Amino acid sequence: MHVARLSLVDFRSYPAVDLDLAxxxxxxxxxxxxxxTNLVEAVDYLATGSSHRxxxxxxxxxxxxxxxxxxxxxxREDREILAELEINPGRSxxxxxxxxxxxxxxxxxxxxxxxxFSPEDLALVKGDPGERRRFLDxxxxxxxxxxxxxxxxxxRILKQRTTLLKTxxxxxxxxxxxxxxxxxxxDVWDAHLATAGSELLSARLQLAAELAPHVQxxxxxLAQSVPKxxxxxxxxxxxxxxxxxxxxxxxxxxxxxxxxAELERRRSEELDRGVTLVGPHRDDVVxxxxxxxxxxxxxxxxxxxxxxxxxxxxxxxLREEGDDPVLVLDDVFAxxxxxxxxxxxxxxxxxxxxxxxAAVAADVPEDLVEHRFDVRAGEVSRV
Amino acid sequence: xxxxxxxxxxxELGRLPGIGPKSAQRIAFHLLNADAVDVxxxxxxxxxxxxxxxxxxxxxxxxxxEQCRICRDPRRDTTAICVVEEPKDVVAIERTREFRGRYHVxxxxxxxxxxxxxxxxxxxxxxxxxxxxxxxxxILATDPNLEGEATATYLTRMLKxxxxxxxxxxxxxxxxxxxxxADEITLGRAFEGRRxxxx
Ligand SMILES: Nc1ncnc2c1ncn2[C@@H]1O[C@H](COP(=O)(O)OP(=O)(O)O)[C@@H](O)[C@H]1O
Ligand SMILES: [Mg+2]
Ligand SMILES: [Zn+2]
Numbered sequence: 001m002h003v004a005r006l007s008l009v010d011f012r013s014y015p016a017v018d019l020d021l022a023x024x025x026x027x028x029x030x031x032x033x034x035x036x037t038n039l040v041e042a043v044d045y046l047a048t049g050s051s052h053r054x055x056x057x058x059x060x061x062x063x064x065x066x067x068x069x070x071x072x073x074x075x076r077e078d079r080e081i082l083a084e085l086e087i088n089p090g091r092s093x094x095x096x097x098x099x100x101x102x103x104x105x106x107x108x109x110x111x112x113x114x115x116x117f118s119p120e121d122l123a124l125v126k127g128d129p130g131e132r133r134r135f136l137d138x139x140x141x142x143x144x145x146x147x148x149x150x151x152x153x154x155x156r157i158l159k160q161r162t163t164l165l166k167t168x169x170x171x172x173x174x175x176x177x178x179x180x181x182x183x184x185x186x187d188v189w190d191a192h193l194a195t196a197g198s199e200l201l202s203a204r205l206q207l208a209a210e211l212a213p214h215v216q217x218x219x220x221x222l223a224q225s226v227p228k229x230x231x232x233x234x235x236x237x238x239x240x241x242x243x244x245x246x247x248x249x250x251x252x253x254x255x256x257x258x259x260x261a262e263l264e265r266r267r268s269e270e271l272d273r274g275v276t277l278v279g280p281h282r283d284d285v286v287x288x289x290x291x292x293x294x295x296x297x298x299x300x301x302x303x304x305x306x307x308x309x310x311x312x313x314x315x316x317x318l319r320e321e322g323d324d325p326v327l328v329l330d331d332v333f334a335x336x337x338x339x340x341x342x343x344x345x346x347x348x349x350x351x352x353x354x355x356x357x358a359a360v361a362a363d364v365p366e367d368l369v370e371h372r373f374d375v376r377a378g379e380v381s382r383v
Numbered sequence: 384x385x386x387x388x389x390x391x392x393x394x395e396l397g398r399l400p401g402i403g404p405k406s407a408q409r410i411a412f413h414l415l416n417a418d419a420v421d422v423x424x425x426x427x428x429x430x431x432x433x434x435x436x437x438x439x440x441x442x443x444x445x446x447x448x449e450q451c452r453i454c455r456d457p458r459r460d461t462t463a464i465c466v467v468e469e470p471k472d473v474v475a476i477e478r479t480r481e482f483r484g485r486y487h488v489x490x491x492x493x494x495x496x497x498x499x500x501x502x503x504x505x506x507x508x509x510x511x512x513x514x515x516x517x518x519x520x521x522i523l524a525t526d527p528n529l530e531g532e533a534t535a536t537y538l539t540r541m542l543k544x545x546x547x548x549x550x551x552x553x554x555x556x557x558x559x560x561x562x563x564x565a566d567e568i569t570l571g572r573a574f575e576g577r578r579x580x581x582x
Contacts, residue, residue, distance in 0.1 A: 156529050164495035182500035185493055188537045193531070 001113065001323045002353035003043060003075040004080070008091065010065035011087075012038035013378050025354040025368050029361050030375035036357035039380065040116070040328045042070050043355065046085055047114040047326070048138060049093070049106060049148070057089040074112050076323055083111045104148035106152070110145035111327035115315040117332045117344070121307040125294050129284035136204050136285065139314050141213075143321065147203060154196040162276045169274030190263050198256035201241060208239040208285060209248040213315035215306075219289075222305040222343055235289055235306065242282035301337070308340060312347065324352040334363045341364045341365065385406045389415070394557065400497060441512070443468045443488035453485060455479075460484040465522040466509065467562065468492050468531065475563045476524065479571035484520075487512065492530040493537060501537065509538075513545055526562050527552075537547055539580050550577040552574045 005290050006019045013035045026034045041051050041060075051060060061068045068087040073080060073331060083107060102108060115167040123131045140147040148277075148327035161183045164186060219235040243259045251257075262278045263270075270277050287294040294306055318325045327348065333341055333356070350356050358364045362374075384390055387412065397407035414422055436442065439451035446452070453459060453473070463484030467473055473486050479484030489504040491497075512518065524537055525531035535551055542549050562570070 153529060157533075158534070160495050162528070164500075167495060167498075182495070182502070185495075185500060185533070185537055188493070188533050188540070189495075191536060192533055 001074060001076040001379035003072050003112070003326060004075045005071075006039070006043065007071040008039075008042050009069040010043050010061060010062040011070060012062060012309060015062060015065075015378075016040060017338055017378075017380055018126070019373075019380060021353070021355075022371055023353055024350060025356060026371040026373065027356045027358060027361070027364050027369045028373045028375050029358050029364070032266070032359055034375045035378050036375045037118075037330050039375070040330050040355050040357055043072065043326060044111070044114045044116050044328060045087075046070050046072050046108070047112040048141070049109060050138075052116050052118055052330075053169065057087050057093075060087055060172055061089055072112060081111055081227070083108055099243070106145070106148045109148050111139060113142050113318055113323070114328055115311060115318065115325050116330060117308070117326040118312050118330040119332065120326075121311060121332075122303055124307045124310055125287060125298065125303040130286075132285040133204075133283060133316075135310065136207055139202075139317065140203050140207055140320055142325070143207075144203075147200075150196060150199050150203075154193075154200050157189060157192050157196055158276055158281055161186070161193055162274070164189060165270055165276065166274040168296055186267075193276070193279060194256040194259040197259055198252045200280045201246065201255050201259070202252045202285070204246040204280060204283070205241070205246065205250070207246040210238060210317060211310075211313050212237040213251075215309045216314050218309035218312040218343075219305055219329055222309060222340055223302070231248070233290060235287070235309070235373055237293075238288070240284045240285045240286050241280070242278050242329065304335065305340065308336075308344070312343075315347065327351045327354045329354065329356045331357055331359070333358060333365070362373070397552075408456070438488075440582045442472050442486045443490060444486060444509065458483075462517055463520045463522065464509075464512065464518055465524050467524050468526055468534070469563075472524065472526075472562045475565070475570060479567050479574060481574040481581070482522075484522075489525070489534070492525055492534040494530045504534075506538070506541070510541070513547065518547060520550060522574075523549065523551045523580070524562060524574075531562075535580075549580050551580045552577050 002023050003021050006017075006021060008014045010016075010081045013145055017039075019039075030036055035051070035175060041053060045051055045060065054060070067089075067152070070085045074083055074373070075081075082096075082098050084099075084107060085181055088094070095102045095108040130155050137151055138232050141151065143350065157182040164182060168183060168186075204362070215237050215298040216235050220233055243262050245258055246255055246269070259278060265279050270336060276282075289298055289306065292298075294303065298306065314326065315325065329344070332344070336344065345368055348356075348368055356364055356369070359377075374381050374383050388482065392414070393404075393407045393411045396402055396410050397404055397423065399407075403408070408544050435447060435468060436445050437447070437449070438502075439446040439454055440449055441454040442451060444451040444453065446564050448455075460483045463482075464487050465476060465482055465484060466487045466489060467476065468491055470488055473488065476482055476486075487505065489506070489509075491499050491504055493504070513521070519541060521538075523535040526536045539549055539551075552570075552573040565573070
């Protein structure tokens with residue numbers, strides 16, 4: 001698939017911009033702070049409903065404006081789809097598909113798919129477990145948009161249940177004290193948490209199992225010329241669940257049972273602390289290189305290779321399902337050495353549409369680029 | 384903090400459901416800037432609605448008398464009770480003409496975030512009705528969203544020891560929404576296809 005046209009109104013630094021885009025590699029070049037990332041961020045937001053740079057929506061709306069509007073004409077095989085999204089910080093976004101309003105903005109997910117490589121990817125390896133959970137969940141949603149609903153349900157149930165625990169622990173300062181009847185509803189929230197949680201957990205376990213061999217292969221490829229000092233180059237990707245005894249082969253029912261049992265076992269601790277301690281929101285994906293955990297042990301270069309390997313694996317899984325996702329390379333070439341640049345260039349050459357940003361033209365391998373845009377002071381012009 | 388009465392107004396507004404401190408402040412200043420006539424009309428309606436409208440002593444629906452129209456109607460089936468969150472849900476279900484029994488209005492759904500547990504809902508009243516009457520079926524028609532589902536699960540567990548058939552509306556209702564937004568045909572079908580729950 002590819003984006004044939006992109007229009008933004010009051011998104012980030014752009015009061016209004018209209019761009020015709022094509023298949024192949026488009027490079028957006030200009031000094032820092034000119035609005036290059038803002039463009040590709042818009043494409044990614046249309047695809048995922050979130051940004052790779054910020055958690056909240058407010059920074060996405062141009063300062064002084066009330067809302068932002070993103071429009072893209074997406075071409076898939078020979079169909080053309082118009083996707084429109086209005087970002088309303090603090091309220092719910094509104095989406096339209098071919099000019100028809102959708103019941104919820106998340107119904108737009110799946111129309112456009114992206115894989116973004118950016119300097120922030122290093123956090124996949126070096127950052128908190130939340131970064132890796134988000135990586136898995138975003139990929140789940142890209143493959144099966146229905147998981148956006150599962151994820152939202154899980155988060156809502158979790159918030160309800162945690163509020164109940166907090167109130168019971170007497171630390172909410174809420175409007176009222178908790179009664180015996182409220183505690184009897186904890187069982188109910190447990191049941192619902194286990195239902196939604198086991199669905200998410202099961203999907204994540206399977207995804208992690210599917211990803212692992214791809215990540216291993218890409219890492220070995222990226223690290224080939226530099227054998228590791230000790231322990232070899234083997235990469236492990238191990239989904240570490242907060243519920244014991246879980247593996248990718250377990251059915252959802254088994255996982256739900258295991259989650260309920262663990263909730264029961266840790267209930268008094270949860271009541272003491274006012275925190276939900278069991279469930280996919282407490283899980284991690286442990287990455288290891290040569291039997292040592294990557295986080296805290298891997299060198300800068302190794303961390304980069306592993307982060308790239310994760311993104312490459314994600315790209316591959318999405319591509320296996322047919323349509324190429326739109327590949328976004330935000331400022332990454334400058335970060336990489338020749339070998340890693342070369343590997344990325346190979347992927348780029350075979351992808352339907354690639355959007356690259358760079359501060360100087362020399363950062364992007366010259367022979368790759370088919371369409372070049374100059375980005376300067378919020379003006380985007382074709383060269 | 385603002386001076387005396389202004390802060391009182393903000394505090395009162397802040398106690399309304401779904402209104403946080405920020406919204407309370409915004410509404411308060413909106414009222415301060417509004418025409419005196421408009422504000423007096425709003426105050427009048429508030430006082431009048433409180434004086435005239437009650438909640439039905441049996442089902443909790445809005446009523447202008449001691450009991451609501453439905454509970455007073457001798458033609459209604461007294462063996463079936465349909466449990467809903469709000470009076471507006473009664474209106475929605477009445478439109479389908481699928482149900483000839485009576486209602487029980489809970490006054491909301493379980494939601495710790497909003498400080499609502501079973502004690503804030505008319506759950507005790509429901510249990511009393513079941514203890515006294517000749518009720519054989521309870522239909523749980525809470526909203527098809529997370530809080531509505533949690534409330535239904537809770538009630539199912541409470542009702543289990545009693546010897547009544549507990550049913551839940553069939554799926555097919557727009558998930559995540561309010562009952563009242565379902566169109567008549569969809570809601571009617573969900574009613575007809577209701578299933579026993581044995582959770
Ligand atoms: N909400 C916003 N309103 C106005 N300007 C913004 C907003 N968000 C970011 N910007 C501006 O956008 C510029 C950064 O654009 P960006 O695309 O990240 O630059 P780069 O070209 O280096 O990728 C900064 O100058 C920043 O001030
Ligand atoms: Mg940038
Ligand atoms: Zn009544």
